[in-house]
Amino acid sequence: MNSRPSAPALLAEVTRGPAVESRHFGHAVVVDPNGKVLFAAGDPEHPTYPRSSLKPLQALAGLSKRTDQAFRFTDAEIAVICASHAAEPRHREAVARILEKIQATEDDLRCGPHAVPHAPTRDALIREDRQPTPIYSNCSGKHSGMLALARVLEAPLHGYWEADHPVQREIQRVLAAACDTDLSRLQWGTDGCGVPTYLMPLRELALGFARLAAPDRLSESDAAAARRITAAMNAEPEMVRGEGGFDSVVMRAMPGVLVCKGGAEGCEAAGLLGSGIGIAVKVEDGSARPLAAVVLSLFQRFGALSGSVPEALLPLLRPVVHNTRGEEVGEVHACV
């Protein structure tokens, strides 16, 4: 198990009536593109599986090999490669288009079917007595991007989920280039969708997003890919999560200001496009509940949310806790 269990900091409180009912502990770190730590709560070196927060960097591996040019990917298709999408029709359609362009099929996707978050899509499946297929997985865009990379590398599609497959080797190269990850010590687990999820100090995840946002220090091909990815995610934010999703709402409310991506088990990573500041948060208990308040609080402190807060973000700063009658009974607020 982990060699150094690290002491977490209080990240957020959840109130009910006159008292704090629940508290979320974890780690947060802010770095510049040189890797200098500008802020830390908890342990910036906390060993973290970034889960889906890594998707824009996993996408970088493909775009650095010009998959976007080989297959004429649109902004929407690049954004869905970076997405944890909600299986809305537009998401499934984009993944289907990618598969068609790369001459692959849904059967080539390794991702298992997911619980469908988009309620109308879920209800339609139930009414039609159908089970979700792999394309409904929130990771199906990432998987289709990995298949596209396999095509460009002229590698077999089969096995793209194995840590020593050429696709994963390219992703590991990106981790070294963007996050300064020491590949000789790299460990991984199996992600929810069946591919490796790499274990890294939280600071390295923040650094990867700093360099995604300000890619001058990357190689020419990586830098071009980074610019294409951040532009596509900002042009098509609803492809990154979907209607009402945090990443989609934030990039829609502040277009061109930042790139951000959430991951399972309480992860969020962001890069500020102007300053090249990178931010990463891991909620120790794996809950997404405090992330919006915590991340927006860090955006305020580090300049992405200066001046007036866009109206769409106001309810996310201090989310209200409702009861089943719709009454306000408490709130979530950040402590960092």
Place this chain on the structure above:
Amino acid sequence: MNSRPSAPALLAEVTRGPAVESRHFGHAVVVDPNGKVLFAAGDPEHPTYPRSSLKPLQALAGLSKRTDQAFRFTDAEIAVICASHAAEPRHREAVARILEKIQATEDDLRCGPHAVPHAPTRDALIREDRQPTPIYSNCSGKHSGMLALARVLEAPLHGYWEADHPVQREIQRVLAAACDTDLSRLQWGTDGCGVPTYLMPLRELALGFARLAAPDRLSESDAAAARRITAAMNAEPEMVRGEGGFDSVVMRAMPGVLVCKGGAEGCEAAGLLGSGIGIAVKVEDGSARPLAAVVLSLFQRFGALSGSVPEALLPLLRPVVHNTRGEEVGEVHACV
């Protein structure tokens, strides 16, 4: 806010591959019926909203006034009064029978509609394009029990959710009698279902369950009510939560051994019927994920799970983490 923020203890770890991915912190306390603390992790005085863990004690207020005799409640009906049920047909039917017996209707229930946890029931509503009504709320049994108490007290049904209504006054009397709660300092928030949820030191919740399990120290009417409640919950454990629910599975696997009840935001309380030991756990982050492993670990330490563990409980001791492909990728294990 709370006067004393208390330092939580590590309650459980969640692994993925070679590393710990997430950790749950919180508080746990074990007491005897005299209130002596036998074990504590974190802060036994942590101010806690027991939420639905309080339901058997809320039910005690009604049964102590002999609602069960006045309305000839069955074991199933008493168990559903103590329940966070899954809205299975048997649960809704039991609540409907209670409402009929006490000459009340679904319109008298204050509880708002809930997301329905029982998948076949949820799917049936979606197929029929219907919204869940108040009887589908997991708290509808508790509310019908409160209405029954209002009938016996000859109090108005309306307003039973107000802290100064005779129904709530009776519940507060039970808190003082069973939990040694100091009513002069009592605070409350609004529970998910619209009635008061009382704030109490975690130790007092454990004490309430110790005395529920070993009621000799209670008044004659409270003790008789406690015995009726623990017998009914053990006779009809599936009415307390439903198919596959933790409390239902535990009481079904070890009939007559204990009484236990989970609550929202990471609460669980239990009383061991033989020894009168009371146990209460609050996961700080509000997650239910670590509760089974943590509570079963405490059952093992304090004698409710001596000898061989019933087969139905084995998967709950160290729950496996699966990915969407059904593969084992990690586990949850208790640290207390």
